[in-house]
Amino acid sequence: MVAADGSGKYRTIQEAVESIRAFMDYTVTVYIKNGTYKEKLVIPSWVKNVQLLGESAEGTVITYADHANINKMGTFRTYTVKVEGSDITFRNLTIENNAPRLGQAVALHTEGDRLRFVGCRFLGNQDTVYTGAERTRLYFSGCYIEGTTDFIFGPSTALFDFCVIHSKSNSYVTAASTPREVELGYVFRNCKLTAAPGVDKVYLGRPWRPYASTFFLNCELGGHICPAGWDNWRDVRNERTARYGEYRCSGAGARTDGRVKWAKQLSQEVDLKDAFSWL
Template sequence: MRFVLPIFLALALTATAQDVHVRVSHDVKTGIEATTEFPTVQMAMDHHPFAGPAPGKDGRPARVYIKIAPGTYHERVIVTQNHSNITFLGMGKSPEDVVITNSLNAKQAGGTFFTETVEINGPGFEADNITFENTAGNTGQAVAVANRSDRSIFKHCRFLGHQDTLFADYGRQYYVDSYIEGGVDFIFGNATVIFDHTELHANGPGYLTAQSRTAADQTTGYVILNSKVTSGIDHAAPPISTDANIAGARSIASAQGAIGLGRPWRPYSRAVYINTELPSDVRPTGWNNWGKASNEQTAFYAESNSTGPGANPSARVPWSHQLTAAQAKQFLPARFLRGKDHWNSIAEAAKLP
């Protein structure tokens, strides 16, 4: 006589499940071979088993680990709000080995916020050793990653695009040992973010950040910490006119062939550079008011110990700030990202491979 586990007991055992591990690889043909092997990242997101409520490794909430084999994945991926504590792990030797890519600009998609290659909404998202890419190029707004995940971490990741590469829009976000490339406003949104030991690479004239804090009491803002800004601007190329038919032309022209540290997408925009190396292509004035003088009274733009040929405190716009090391402490991860739940972003990132 075969023993059948009572359904209530089976459900109870399922509910105590811990971490879930899912494999994504091009060598998986249909996604129906098993419940934990899929040919695409989105199929894994749609059909993976959910982690149970019991703690996972290190006593953390249980997680779903999406382990992505080396390859280029031509797809769009959406992590919905009900998919919390998801970790994408690139299984290659470097971030270049696992690429999630798409090509879509605002004109094609019907707006900037429909262009992203990867959209993340569930809290507690993590990614390690992956490249996220939008290959639309200089054709207007084209987002590689739209991140609305509180307590999200990206480690050893690359973000490639031109205009609006990374939409860091909501929650506390920590990027470490990563690389972000773009030309126009390529980090934008209203999240609370620290970019730690990260390279911001300008592949054309424009502005590195367009943070969008809307009120003085909001805790949001961008901090570029212990990082490096690099430039790939081709100064031999002819200047781009302000012809409205040319994607991003007005923004690029306003940058005057150089890099701006930031400009206010919304009036209370906040961005701070701490211990960061700046190239000679950074405009001496540093910051821009986006054509609205009143933004100078509300935006908060600051530096502390900038280095390199682009560090020029005496030439910065008078409404920006130069912070002492003591003043800069409020923008370090332990305070800036802590929140009411005492989130330790550095400790969490250290647990990733």
């Protein structure tokens, strides 16, 4: 039990995580009571089979405010929560980077494999969620993710199921860097893409690396999604390699007549069985 007010065994989440034995073959649940936890939380690589369960998604908040321009920190040290361990589940909590809009500011940074995020909120601006390790697999279910530019980015394979993806400015939702030899990068299934008032020109994605893979399946795309849908990141060569597609999407932003010709309108859903057989 973690409680910021001292009513639990631990006052900080980091203390609770550090108390867990390495490489456990049974599951430990860390129950986190409502409160604001100002922590730069790291879950080490030797921690596995752990569930972090918040009392409520809105009331259990892990927050920090680092951004890339603090002492030349750079993007990858700005995280609020960094997950190096595998087989970790987060439920019903908020992970926030509340830095001002002065540069990249990561809320969630993942490096572990088989990570689950259920009913969570991820709040930030640029670079909110960094899926930071090749050949790792992530699952987001019923989550809310917001940001400005490239706010879901990285090389991992990730499935977003029934999530709300909220754009706070005219920019780009995703910036995948999927390796060439990895079949799937980001898959959004049954998600709803929304935007703040006045936001009216958002791209579904742009390729951080040439073989970026991103698909939207049965999603509701708001009118803020621009007709072109996708951007080549100022490099026409990316149009030959990026793997972008949509399947049976709806909403004002789902019209296909203005889409870039190098993105696909799929005739069937992407096969997820191999990539997500662990779920």
